[in-house]
Amino acid sequence: MPYVLLALGLLIALLAANAHAPRRGAVLVAPSFFYGWLTIELAPQVLVVWAAATALTATFGGLDGWAGWTGLALTIPGMAGIAATLLATRRTVVTLRECGAPLDLDPEGAPRYPLPHLFVPPLCLIPRRGVHVERNVVYRQDGRLRLKLDVYARERSGDELRPGLMQIHGGGWVIGDKREQGLPLLNHMAVQGWVGFNVNYRLSPRATWPEHLIDLKHFVAWYKEHAEEYGADPDFLCVTGGSAGGHLTAMVALTANEPGFQPGFEDVDTTVQGAVPFYGVYNLLEAGPWPRPMGATPLLERMVVKLPFAENHDAYAKASPVTYLREDAPPFFVVHGSRDSLIPVAEARRFVERLRDVSAAPVIYAEMKGAQHAFDVFPSYRTARVIEAVERYLTGLHRQYRQGVHPAVPGEVRRSLQDRSVG
Structure with a gap:
């Protein structure tokens, strides 16, 4: 012994x-x-x-x-x-890196996220009380191809349409499933009145880039047509996801109406109203925080893009969210952990800096001190705080949308920053 x-x-x-x-x-x-x-x-x-x-x-x-x-x-x-x-x-607070001020979106001090979930993680797999999950809804069918999603929503009360949230799972573009990721967030958002859509897409090596993105564009088109059947507003959709899902989240948000990613449905409006990428990859072309460019890794060259990086820089640029930065980009809330050992935190920092230089919409960056990659898969205290922040931020954007106000940092966030800067 x-x-x-x-x-x-x-x-x-x-x-x-x-x-x-x-x-x-x-x-x-x-x-x-x-x-x-x-x-x-x-x-x-x-x-x-x-x-x-x-x-x-x-x-x-x-x-x-x-x-x-x-x-x-x-x-x-x-x-x-x-x-x-x-x-x-x-002690987690969502820290705004540019000013060092905490984005404290829980003024009551205690997370509204259910405490039992923090101690018994498997509980997050069970729909919250009052939340109904409709599984395996087919959103794209083309021959033998059948792509499915799960819908998370409260029971309907009245005819008022609710905001929609698209969740994109990660897994390096090669693994992952809608049943495995985003569940704590979707459950919480549904309780707060949102309609969540956890979306599957084709995976590599069977799929070749940009088929992953094209599938998700098909979902946005499907959402515009079918949202009201689930009580959601077809004119208001935000998108979130982590890791490879964070990369795809940024691509969906920044490439609205790009014809090359909408073959056969080029005329469909694929605009989204907000994006929350978690620990994503945003630049496949430049090394920066990486020993070599992400596009030059065997994963991308052999399994995802399936083109040699050295001779195909243009293809990897077209697969990078930084290529599509624009003034009319939707609001972004970028989340990353400071101890992420798979995707260095500097990757998020440089993306946020470049997006802020171009976009007229607010760009918030939350750097979670001490957090690893995929920290939100488990319903920990940190996850609860981040989910609270995301919900309050997106709900603020939806409130501005209903009021016809141009997207800005929600008032409660701005007031929190002002109070702390005075202190």
């Missing part, structure tokens, strides 16, 4: 070190992300399990030798390190 306790101590120490300083080398990046992701976003569960395992091992003779005591000596700082990540999560 002493060596079991030593192994537990070594492992918890390594997990804590990786959580605070994730590795980005080619060999370690994937395991570093995976274990850091689980450790940070499930910190309460990890601490409870480790405390129980350590106590049980010690009870059955784990301290009968130098190995056990060494393991205990490693366990204590390891658990303290993980507790520090939990403390950082509890």
Whole structure:
């Protein structure tokens, strides 16, 4: 048993070190992300399990030798390190990087997100009370191709149309499904009166870029025609997604009515009214925060775009959201974690800077201190705060839309910033 306790101590120490300083080398990046992701976003569960395992091992003779005591000596700082990540999560505020002011969108102090979900993550897979989920609605059918979505909404009350939200899952353009991502956000948005659409699209290597985007454009066209059947406003749709879904979110928002991405339905208006990309990739052509351009990776060259990067820069530029920055872009709320080991946080920073230089609409950037890639998959306290922020921001945009006001930072956000700048 002493060596079991030593192994537990070594492992918890390594997990804590990786959580605070994730590795980005080619060999370690994937395991570093995976274990850091689980450790940070499930910190309460990890601490409870480790405390129980350590106590049980010690009870059955784990301290009968130098190995056990060494393991205990490693366990204590390891658990303290993980507790520090939990403390950082509890202190999470959505920080506006350009002015250093917190975007505190929860003035009551306690998240409206259900507390039981924070302690029992699988609960997020269950629709919230009052939310109805209609699954596997076909939004595009072409021969044997059948693309489906899930609809999240409250029961209808009256004839008033509600705002729509499109959720795009991630997975590196090659994996992922509507049943796996965006569920905490869609559930919460539905409770607050939105109609959410969790959308599947074709995946590589079967699909070749830009087929992924074309599918999502088909959804926007479908939404314009069928939104009222689900109680949604066909003239108001926002889009969100994470990772590859963040890239596709930005592409959907910035390439409205681009004929090359709407073959056969070029005349359909595919404009959206707001975009919330989470930890996305926005520039496939320039290295910047990457050792080499994202487009030059085997994933893109062999499985997604399927063209050699060196001879096809134009193709990778056309697949990059930064290529389509424009003055009439919709409002953006960009979210990224400061400890993202898969997509460096500098990727989001440079995108936001360039978009702000061009767009007349508000561009908010939320950098989550201590957060890993895909942090919002788990309904942690951090996730609850971010979901609260996204809901309040998008609801503010919808309120402005109904009032006929040009999109701007919602009033409660602006007042929060002004109060804090005075303080």
